[in-house]
Amino acid sequence: xSSTDTKVDDLVDRDYAAxxxxxxxxxxxxxxxxxxxxxxxxxxxxxxxxxxQWRLAAFERWKTMTPPDWAHLNIPPIDYQxxxxxxxPKNPDDAPKSLDxxxxxxxxxxxxLGIPLLEQQMLAGVAVDAVxxxxxxxxxxxxxxxxxxVIFCPLSExxxxxxxxxxxxxxxxxxxxxNYFACxxxxxxxxxxxxxxxxxxxxxxxxxxxxxxxxxxTGQFERTLIICEDQAHVSYxxxxxxxxxxxxxxxxxxxxxxxxxxxxxKYSTVQNWYPGDxxxxxxIYNFVTKRAECRGARSKVSWTQLxxxxxxxxxxxxxxxxxxxxxxxxxxxxxxxxxxxADTGTKMxxxxxxxxSTIISKGISxxxxxxxxxxxxxxxxNAENGRNFTQCDSLLIGDQCGAHTFPYIEAKNPSARVxxxxxxxxxxxxxxxxxxxxxxSEEDALNMIVNGFCKDVFQKLPMEFAVEAEALLGIxxxxxxx
Amino acid sequence: MLEIKNLHARVGDKPILKGINLSVGEGEIHxxxxxxxxxxxxxSSVLAGHTDYEVTDGEVIYQGENLLEMEPxxxxxxxxFLSFQYPVxxxxxKNIYLLKSALNAKRAHQGLDEINPxxxxxxxxxxxxxxxxxxxxxxxxxxxxxxxxxxxxxxxLQMQLLEPTLGLLDETDSGLDVDALRIVGEGINHLRAExxxxxxxxxxxxxxDHVKPDYVxxxxxxxxxxxxxxxxxxxxxxxxxxxxxxxA
Ligand SMILES: Nc1ncnc2c1ncn2[C@@H]1O[C@H](COP(=O)(O)OP(=O)(O)OP(=O)(O)O)[C@@H](O)[C@H]1O
Ligand SMILES: [Mg+2]
Numbered sequence: 001x002s003s004t005d006t007k008v009d010d011l012v013d014r015d016y017a018a019x020x021x022x023x024x025x026x027x028x029x030x031x032x033x034x035x036x037x038x039x040x041x042x043x044x045x046x047x048x049x050x051x052x053q054w055r056l057a058a059f060e061r062w063k064t065m066t067p068p069d070w071a072h073l074n075i076p077p078i079d080y081q082x083x084x085x086x087x088x089p090k091n092p093d094d095a096p097k098s099l100d101x102x103x104x105x106x107x108x109x110x111x112x113l114g115i116p117l118l119e120q121q122m123l124a125g126v127a128v129d130a131v132x133x134x135x136x137x138x139x140x141x142x143x144x145x146x147x148x149x150v151i152f153c154p155l156s157e158x159x160x161x162x163x164x165x166x167x168x169x170x171x172x173x174x175x176x177x178x179n180y181f182a183c184x185x186x187x188x189x190x191x192x193x194x195x196x197x198x199x200x201x202x203x204x205x206x207x208x209x210x211x212x213x214x215x216x217x218t219g220q221f222e223r224t225l226i227i228c229e230d231q232a233h234v235s236y237x238x239x240x241x242x243x244x245x246x247x248x249x250x251x252x253x254x255x256x257x258x259x260x261x262x263x264x265x266k267y268s269t270v271q272n273w274y275p276g277d278x279x280x281x282x283x284i285y286n287f288v289t290k291r292a293e294c295r296g297a298r299s300k301v302s303w304t305q306l307x308x309x310x311x312x313x314x315x316x317x318x319x320x321x322x323x324x325x326x327x328x329x330x331x332x333x334x335x336x337x338x339x340x341x342a343d344t345g346t347k348m349x350x351x352x353x354x355x356x357s358t359i360i361s362k363g364i365s366x367x368x369x370x371x372x373x374x375x376x377x378x379x380x381x382n383a384e385n386g387r388n389f390t391q392c393d394s395l396l397i398g399d400q401c402g403a404h405t406f407p408y409i410e411a412k413n414p415s416a417r418v419x420x421x422x423x424x425x426x427x428x429x430x431x432x433x434x435x436x437x438x439x440x441s442e443e444d445a446l447n448m449i450v451n452g453f454c455k456d457v458f459q460k461l462p463m464e465f466a467v468e469a470e471a472l473l474g475i476x477x478x479x480x481x482x
Numbered sequence: 483m484l485e486i487k488n489l490h491a492r493v494g495d496k497p498i499l500k501g502i503n504l505s506v507g508e509g510e511i512h513x514x515x516x517x518x519x520x521x522x523x524x525x526s527s528v529l530a531g532h533t534d535y536e537v538t539d540g541e542v543i544y545q546g547e548n549l550l551e552m553e554p555x556x557x558x559x560x561x562x563f564l565s566f567q568y569p570v571x572x573x574x575x576k577n578i579y580l581l582k583s584a585l586n587a588k589r590a591h592q593g594l595d596e597i598n599p600x601x602x603x604x605x606x607x608x609x610x611x612x613x614x615x616x617x618x619x620x621x622x623x624x625x626x627x628x629x630x631x632x633x634x635x636x637x638x639l640q641m642q643l644l645e646p647t648l649g650l651l652d653e654t655d656s657g658l659d660v661d662a663l664r665i666v667g668e669g670i671n672h673l674r675a676e677x678x679x680x681x682x683x684x685x686x687x688x689x690x691d692h693v694k695p696d697y698v699x700x701x702x703x704x705x706x707x708x709x710x711x712x713x714x715x716x717x718x719x720x721x722x723x724x725x726x727x728x729x730a
Contacts, residue, residue: 425573429534434570437530438580438640439558439587448583452574452623 029086035059038187041086045156048163058176058186065180068314072343072372072404078285083250085188085221148204150234151196155223158194165196169227173256173293173320181252181287181314185221189254192222197232197263206462208237224255228263230296235266237462252287261296261323268461269305270469271313290317294326297352302329304460306469307344316374318347321355321383328357331457333469336369336401337477345374345406350383350416359390362454365401366477372404379416386416394424395453397446397477425453447474483508483679484529484549484648489540491528498524500704501540506648509676513690513715514683516701517723522683523567525701526650529681530564531557544648558584559591561647565637565654567683572624577636580624581606581643588644609642612672614665630657638669645673651682655689667692687715702727 029037038059042052067078145152151162158166176186197203228234257265271286292301303317313336319328330346348357363371371394379386394403409418427449435445451458451470458466484506491499498521506512516522528535529542531554542549549557572580586596597605610617613635625633634654641649651670655663670680670693682695690698690712698715700708700723707727708714718726 428570430570431572433530433532433554434566435572435580436554437558437564437566438584438644439555439591440580440583441555441587442553444583444587448575448579449572452572455574 029084031084032081033083033085033188037085041188041190044086045159047156047159050163050167051159054171054176055187058183059188061177062180062183062187065177065183067180072341072370072374072406074341078250080184086190144204149198149201150203151194152207153194155189155192155194155225158196158225162194162196165227166194166225169225169256169258170223171256173258173291174254174289179289182254182289185223185252185254185289189221189223192224192253193226193236194224195226195234195236197226197228197234199229200231201229202232203234206235206237220251220253222253224253226256226265226267227258228260228265228299230261230263232260233264235462236268238267238269238271250285250287253289255288255290255317257290257292257301259292259294259296259299259301259326262298263296264300265292266302266304267292267317269303269307270461270472271305271307286313286315288313288315290315291320291347292318292328293320293322294328294355295322296326297323298325298327299323300327300329302331302460303346304329304331304457305333306457306461306472307332307334307342308472312340313342313344315344316346318349319357320349320351321357321386322351323355324352325354325356326352327355329460330357330359330361331460332360333362333364333454333457333473334371334373335364335366335473335477336371337366337397339368341370343372343374345372345376347376348378348388350377350379350386350388353382353384354386355383356387357389359388359392360456361390361392362457363392363394363403364397364450364453364473364477365394365403366397367401369401370404371402372406374406374408376408376410377418377420378410379413379418381412383413383416386413388416388418390418390420391456392420392422393453394422395450396424396426397450443474446477450477483510483545484681485543486529487541487543489525489528489542490538491524491535492538493524493535497538498535498704499528502701502704502706504699504706506679506681508679509674510697511674511680511682511693511695513695513698514681514701515685515698515715515718520702521704522701523652526564526567526652526681526683529557529650530554530562555587559588563641563644563646563649565634565641565649565651567652567656569625569628569633569637571626571628573626575624576621577624578606578620581620581640584640585643606643609639612642613639613669615639631659631662634658635662635666638666642669642673645678647678649673649678649680651680651684653683653685655684655686663688664692687719690715700726 029040035056038055039052042055151158153161171186174182177183195207226234226236257267259265290303294301301319305317307313307315313334317330321328328348332344334342334344336342345361346359348359350357357377359375361373361375363373365371373392375390375392377388377390390407392405392407394405396403403424405422407420409420411418427446431449432442432445435448436442440448450473454473458469461469486502486504489499489502490497502525514522524535528537529549531552537550544562545560552560582602589595589597606620607617615635619636625636628636634657637654654666658666667689682689682693684690694712698710698712699706700714700718702723
């Protein structure tokens, strides 16, 4: 075994190195992946035979694939046989019982984020007593959704309660064989959210994964499926603001969105996985496949994301604009500091007529961070009058970091227009000095400049997330100057 | 209030200030004139704490404290305000946000609570009126797309709000039209007080017609080569630096 392999082993084997101190008795499979493991995962979840077969087919396919190597990332090879593919607390009583049992560093982060104590307990997976308000909050919230006809439940539950919907849509946007990581996810996915908004329904509230993650402590292979029928609307928030329980691990998630006629889906992510330490040791390898299909005419999907965590990010939320007049949007802020590497961007695939897409990408690199934007805009032969506007800005803090832009444009229809603007700027000493001369601390001055740079994107985030995003950026860039 | 003794400073390997001596008393106004590249902006930057400049010798005492040991923000909070010759743009950050953050930083230093928003707006509007500036400037990004004169006016607006103890004005008059010059002049006069001093860098006597200095100094080659009262500026206007410095 080469030394890089050993390093990865270190990474994946390390117990609670950066996270929780609580020893939780969990039901964990021994490391390794073969057909019996896939079957065992399926059995653990009591899945019907069709689901088991689906997983097995994915696994067969995965064995024939090789990991992609085109990204601007430097990743040591990962030994998939050293990873455990299933882990769950044996019994809910094993969760930390009070905040005293939770890593104080984590609590410090929550404090900085201004998250209220009760919510801190939930984020940390502390079993919150049923008499607490939040529990009833969760319940009323479920009733309200039910009244509206919205289905919002774990995917593992939907497999049983709504098998037809799952069968119809699972893997229909991101096919099993789409890419190496998506294929692996299809074989071993642990859990995730399922959202179904019926025709004409506007989901009465923002849906969030906060609770779900903490209630169920899902693993590193999540899978989310959101379906919006004709004229349906939903706004979904994915809050990975808390470092997860199983930290130094591979995270390979799949998200599929389907928007039918006049439907609208807004998907926001604030991602703050553990990024690893200053030496680049540890951290999450985040390989995520997120894709939306705007199948109906005039449908619309927006992806808004703030990526601050992970050691390595490989992520390209995409829109396939099939319906005529459909709209895809991508607003992104990606930060790489310390030794983080991010290769992220989007794909806008214009299939139908008059389809429009907007891409606003803000990349921030600090310390030795490397940030790459990779964006594909494809105007298909039938994309009459297709329009894309791409704005891709990079901000450098210090001179050891890097920003890279890889735009790919394919235009197969002469009436389509693609516009691309790119800028690279540096946080200048003069800007910092100007603000400090007004009495503002160096740290605050940097935050001000960086937040100003990200403003176009933060404006697209739901209000409470925007506040959190700003706070998070501040924490991420702590110590990036000076 | 400010005592500069034998101040030497350099940028990289290049010495720029070569032994500045200057003493500014409470309530005084000092004008600093001098040829391009003589080190006037460098002096203001060093006093404000810009890290590009390395002090190699000498000392600066401000209100009894060693100024050179303080961080730029500490100097600002202690009442030093620099009106920049070239104010920088900060994209995406609204002017009003800077004003509020700066004021609150100062208040925190004084042990006061953050100003309440209603009171703040009232105060800012008062200062805007004084500077004859449109409220729209509050909601524009800091200096972004401002004309040269607007940037200078914006600097003085900030100074009005922060009410410093020592104002360092680096060519605030450059780029101003006649009306703006009068407004800025009035703005500075408005702040004149027994315990507030100013050091104004300028190339022209016209600002000094509005704001009459107590002392005028000529900085050349990194040193103060001549000092006098208001009439020194008038002589400069007639004789130019070459003539004046040849006599000195
Ligand atoms: N950051 C820097 N890097 C290199 N040289 C510098 C730097 N700052 C100042 N200098 C040099 O130091 C000298 C003095 O500059 P300074 O800006 O202080 O002059 P000034 O008296 O303000 O001139 P002006 O009247 O044109 O504004 C100039 O020769 C200038 O080029
Ligand atoms: Mg100058």
